[in-house]
Amino acid sequence: MVELWTPPPGERAHTMVPRMLRVDRVIRELPDIVTLVLDSAPMGGFRFGPGQFNMLYLFGTGEVPISISGNPVEPGDLVHTIRAVGQVTRPMCQVKRGDMLGVRGPFGTEWPMDDARGKDLLIVAGGLGLAPLRPAIYHALHHRSAYGRVIVLYGTRAPDSILFEDELHTWRGRFDCEVDITVDRAPTDFRGHVGVVPALLDRFSFDPDRTVAMVCGPEIMMRFTARALTKKGLPREAIWLSVERSMKCGMGVCGHCQFGPTFACKDGPVMRYDHIFRLLDIREI
Amino acid sequence: MENLERSLAEHPFLKDLSSEHVKLLVGCAKNVRYAAGEILLREGEDESQFFLIRQGTIAMEAYRPGKTPVCVETLGAGDVLGVSWVLEDDGVRAGMASTLDARARESVLAFVLDGECLRKKMSADDKLGHALSRQLLSSVYQRLARLRLQSLDVYG
Numbered sequence: 001m002v003e004l005w006t007p008p009p010g011e012r013a014h015t016m017v018p019r020m021l022r023v024d025r026v027i028r029e030l031p032d033i034v035t036l037v038l039d040s041a042p043m044g045g046f047r048f049g050p051g052q053f054n055m056l057y058l059f060g061t062g063e064v065p066i067s068i069s070g071n072p073v074e075p076g077d078l079v080h081t082i083r084a085v086g087q088v089t090r091p092m093c094q095v096k097r098g099d100m101l102g103v104r105g106p107f108g109t110e111w112p113m114d115d116a117r118g119k120d121l122l123i124v125a126g127g128l129g130l131a132p133l134r135p136a137i138y139h140a141l142h143h144r145s146a147y148g149r150v151i152v153l154y155g156t157r158a159p160d161s162i163l164f165e166d167e168l169h170t171w172r173g174r175f176d177c178e179v180d181i182t183v184d185r186a187p188t189d190f191r192g193h194v195g196v197v198p199a200l201l202d203r204f205s206f207d208p209d210r211t212v213a214m215v216c217g218p219e220i221m222m223r224f225t226a227r228a229l230t231k232k233g234l235p236r237e238a239i240w241l242s243v244e245r246s247m248k249c250g251m252g253v254c255g256h257c258q259f260g261p262t263f264a265c266k267d268g269p270v271m272r273y274d275h276i277f278r279l280l281d282i283r284e285i
Numbered sequence: 286m287e288n289l290e291r292s293l294a295e296h297p298f299l300k301d302l303s304s305e306h307v308k309l310l311v312g313c314a315k316n317v318r319y320a321a322g323e324i325l326l327r328e329g330e331d332e333s334q335f336f337l338i339r340q341g342t343i344a345m346e347a348y349r350p351g352k353t354p355v356c357v358e359t360l361g362a363g364d365v366l367g368v369s370w371v372l373e374d375d376g377v378r379a380g381m382a383s384t385l386d387a388r389a390r391e392s393v394l395a396f397v398l399d400g401e402c403l404r405k406k407m408s409a410d411d412k413l414g415h416a417l418s419r420q421l422l423s424s425v426y427q428r429l430a431r432l433r434l435q436s437l438d439v440y441g
C-alpha cells in the first residue's frame with residue numbers, strides 16, 4: 001500500500017492547483033529577460049515574502065519555479081522576471097498581454113527581513129539574482145528606519161546586461177542607499193567597476209558585527225562571495241543565500257530538489273550559510 | 286616624514302609589516318596625485334615603480350587595433366599596481382613590461398615607491414625582503430583568483 005500525500009489541515013489548495021492569472025504587462029528588460037506582471041487584483045492581491053517563488057505554468061508546455069520579483073507591499077501586481085533558457089522559459093518569455101498563466105505558490109523560505117531589523121543590510125546580487133532580491137530591497141526601503149545602512153552590490157557580465165538599471169540608478173540617487181555595480185568587461189567609458197563581485201566587497205567597509213548579508217546569483221558567484229564575506233569577518237550565521245535546484249512539486253513532496261538532507265523548495269530557497277556551506281562544496285549534490 | 290610613514294603603514298598592502306620595516310620604505314616613497322585621464326603606466330613600459338593606491342579608481346585598459354578599447358579591470362583604494370620591478374636582478378631585466386594601460390579614471394591618490402630603491406632595501410634586509418615578497422605574492426595570487434573567476438563568464 002502506498003500512502004498518498006494529503007495537504008495538512010488548513011493548507012490552501014493553491015499549492016496543488018494552479019490559479020489562473022492574466023498577464024497585465026510584459027516588460028522586456030534585456031534581450032533574453034522579460035518581466036511579467038500578472039493581475040492578481042481579482043483574487044484580492046497576492047501576498048508573499050521577499051525571496052519566495054511560485055511555480056508558473058504555461059499550459060501545454062510545462063511548469064517552472066520562478067522567484068517573485070515584485071514589491072511585497074504592493075500585492076496587487078504579481079511580478080516575475082524570467083530568463084529564456086529552455087523548453088518552458090523560452091515560450092514563457094513570448095507570452096503577451098492578456099494571456100493566462102497558472103500560478104501555484106507562494107513557496108519557500110524568505111530573506112530574513114525581521115531578523116535583520118536594526119542591522120545593516122548588505123545585498124549582493126549577480127546577474128538575474130537581482131530579481132529574487134528586489135523584493136527584499138523594496139521591503140528595506142519601504143521600512144527604511146528599521147534598518148541601518150542598505151548596501152546593494154550588483155555584478156553582471158557587461159554594461160548592456162545590467163538588470164533593472166533604472167531602478168539601480170534611482171536607489172543610488174537616494175541618500176540612504178549605497179549602490180555599486182561591477183561588470184566582467186566594459187568599454188572604457190563605463191563608469192562602474194570592472195571585476196568580480198568579491199573584489200567589490202573590498203571597496204566597502206562594513207561592520208561584521210552588525211551586518212546581515214543576502215546573496216543571490218550563480219552558485220559559483222555565491223560560493224566565492226560567501227567565502228570573501230567570512231574572510232572579512234562576517235559570521236556564517238549572518239550570511240543568507242538563495243539556493244536553486246531543479247524542482248517539480250515545489251512543496252516538499254517529490255524530492256526533485258533534494259539538497260543534502262534538505263529540500264530546496266521547502267527548506268529553501270533562502271538558506272543560512274552556516275547550515276549549507278559544507279553542502280555547497282560537495283560536487284555530487 | 287613622520288606623516289608619510291604613518292600613512293604608508295595604514296595602506297592595506299603594508300599593514301602587516303613591522304613599523305621598523307615601514308620606516309625603511311619611507312625613503313623610497315613619494316606621495317602623488319594623478320588627474321582624471323592621466324596614464325600611470327602604459328602598455329610596454331617597464332614597471333620600475335610600485336603604486337600603492339590610496340584613493341580613486343584606475344582603469345586597466347587594453348587597446349585593440351581597429352576595435353574599441355576595453356577595460357578589463359578597475360583598481361581602487363587598497364590595491365597595488367606594477368609589481369614586476371621585484372624581478373629585476375643586478376640590472377638584468379626580467380622581461381616583464383606592463384601588459385595594459387593604467388589610466389586614472391578620476392583623481393587618484395597613491396604612494397609611488399621606486400623599484401630600484403625597494404630592491405636594494407630588500408637585499409640589505411632579508412626579513413624585509415621576505416615580508417615584502419610574501420605580501421606581493423599574496424596580492425598577485427588574490428588578483429589571479431579574481432581574474433580566473435572573471436574569465437568564467439558566470440552570469441550566463
Ligand SMILES: Cc1cc2nc3c(=O)[nH]c(=O)nc-3n(C[C@H](O)[C@H](O)[C@H](O)COP(=O)(O)OP(=O)(O)OC[C@H]3O[C@@H](n4cnc5c(N)ncnc54)[C@H](O)[C@@H]3O)c2cc1C
Pocket residue numbers: 053062064065066067068081082083084085086087088089090128131132243244245246247269
Ligand atoms: C527557487 C527557484 C527560483 C528561480 N527563480 C527564477 C527566476 O526568478 N527567473 C528565472 O528566469 N529563473 C528562475 N529559476 C530558474 C528556472 O526555474 C529555470 O531556468 C527553469 O526551470 C528552466 O526551465 P526550462 O524548461 O525553460 O529549461 P530546460 O529546458 O529545463 O533547461 C534548459 C537549460 O537551462 C538550464 N537550467 C535549468 N534549470 C536551471 C536553473 N534552475 N538555473 C540555471 N539554469 C537552469 C539547464 O541546465 C539547461 O541548460 C529559479 C529556479 C528555482 C529553483
Ligand code: FES
Pocket residue numbers: 246247248249250251252253254255256257258263264265266
Ligand atoms: S520540488 Fe518536490 S520536493 Fe522540492
